[in-house]
Amino acid sequence: MNLLQSILVYFVSPLISLLILIMFIYMVFSWLIAFNVVNLRNPMMAQIYGLVERIVEPILRPLRRVIPPMGGLDLAFLVAILGLYWIQGYLIPAAINLVG
Numbered sequence: 001m002n003l004l005q006s007i008l009v010y011f012v013s014p015l016i017s018l019l020i021l022i023m024f025i026y027m028v029f030s031w032l033i034a035f036n037v038v039n040l041r042n043p044m045m046a047q048i049y050g051l052v053e054r055i056v057e058p059i060l061r062p063l064r065r066v067i068p069p070m071g072g073l074d075l076a077f078l079v080a081i082l083g084l085y086w087i088q089g090y091l092i093p094a095a096i097n098l099v100g
Helices: 003-034 043-066 075-099
Strands: none
Touching (some): 003 043, 003 075
């Protein structure tokens, strides 16, 4: 296994998995805030939500310009998750095979 394959396998793929997990945390947070379970006046919750939002919003903002919400559903989130799964499941293995 050469250096580029190692970087793809041990760094990029887990990073995409972590990003998918953070996106799901953002989704759950948004639901909890919408249903008034979590209050953002709590400084710790506001800090955690702010961190997660700073990570996820740069990915979702360009998608939201193209894909408007339909009936209260954020389809940009769905497209982002499917895109990340596609990158992790198809592009990374293809790149590993191409390099090796």
